Amino acid sequence: MQINMNTNLKTVPKVSCNSCPIRHRAVCARCDADELSVLDGMKSYRSFAAGEAILWRGEPFSFVASVVTGVASLSKTLEDGRTQMVGLLLPSDFIGRPGRHEAAFDVIATTDVMLCCFERGPFETLVDETPHIAHRLMELALDELDAARDWMLLLGRKTAREKIATFIELLARRSNTETPGRIADLRLPLTRDHIANYLGLTLETVSRQFSALKKEGVIDFSDRRTLSILDLAALQDATGNDSDGGMIT
């Protein structure tokens, strides 16, 4: 099987590339009008419900895809069930890689997800013929590599508090809310358990660190899944990152 044909999967009417929210960041970012129309003819949309598996590790896939909306996670699991998330796929991120025919990890929809899919064979041919796409694919891969290496530092050397602060700051940076020093109503797209899997912690530790930051007045929860950053400077201080990097505003 390729991308799963499960219960909640829906094939959805296509949207024109011109009004696509990820038009300028996804694999098609560098394409001109002609190239775009080729992609437009090849693409199909699929939606997955929160919690649903998009792809299991080891499963051959016949589609590659861009995330249009929603959040998906990549995770690896040890024999005994310990799991580690190795990537978070946000809108414009790409699923699948040239020269590989089966998934190296589980891909799970953590929220409802919409994918813009291409059949793998034709897409690979197109990549070979279209430097704009090959080039963008390279950029996306290198960005992921940078992110993976930042995460290695976090997993290997940061404390629980630093991990949580880094995670919140990451979400704040990606959600482009613009309010210097204070960020309101940041939505957590993951459960405590998922966050723990992302950060190499347990869900209890995640919960305790959230509570600690709340008690200190650094953040506040309006609801379990929605928080505000009350003291951005303190939060950035708690990440353990160099003070210069990572300015949000």
Add this chain to the structure above:
Amino acid sequence: MQINMNTNLKTVPKVSCNSCPIRHRAVCARCDADELSVLDGMKSYRSFAAGEAILWRGEPFSFVASVVTGVASLSKTLEDGRTQMVGLLLPSDFIGRPGRHEAAFDVIATTDVMLCCFERGPFETLVDETPHIAHRLMELALDELDAARDWMLLLGRKTAREKIATFIELLARRSNTETPGRIADLRLPLTRDHIANYLGLTLETVSRQFSALKKEGVIDFSDRRTLSILDLAALQDATGNDSDGGMIT
């Protein structure tokens, strides 16, 4: 500065690409004779002594390079000095990435290292004009991404014992010694401290886990830097990896 012009740096006479030990795995792997002669004309060799910095984080670099011989490490450091190695560069691995002009981490020679260097500007032009090189560069980047993600699982979820076993098994797999069930005289290219930085441990824990595996008869040291694997099955068992993956012979 680009790649450092320090104390021990030497520019070394070039070797013909045809007799180059990494000819078929490095960035030039897919090149035909014509392409190779262009690279041959551009390249220069540089050597670095063990312990020497090849490139510091944030430093602009004017060269990219392939590792010809030796081992180098990529590492990231937190403000307070905690460091995490985020990659190990073995012969044929590539330093530098298209579209980036400064290092994202420190690159240190852990053994004596020989690099095959190209000036960044001309090399990038060549990449754009030579699909064989662009393609190979993409493959190398994706392989690194896979390795980084495997390491995230190790850093986030494995125990000290599993980390050490995984590390030994990794070295065994890359040194292509062929002796089913038993591997002799495996050389550790890193100090205990470097291994600790690679595995997200302290050097004491590394030492203790080596001792434990030795006492159990899984491995043996003929010298502090040279070990033999006496019981490969037990070692693989201790990695925590799926039993099917990771066969060496």
Add this chain to the structure above:
DNA sequence: TTCGTAAGTTGATCCAGATCAATGTGCGTA
């Protein structure tokens, strides 16, 4: 041959985060 130093081992103790356990909260469904 000894001295100095970097690297490695081993022991004793400590503590951050895991684990085990109980309770709380919100929401959809009957």
Add this chain to the structure above:
DNA sequence: TACGCACATTGATCTGGATCAACTTACGAA
């Protein structure tokens, strides 16, 4: 209106690996 369930919080305890410390080993330089 209450039942069931998934998710989250909080407390008590345990423990793997960090930290602190002493000692050993290898080796190159004087």
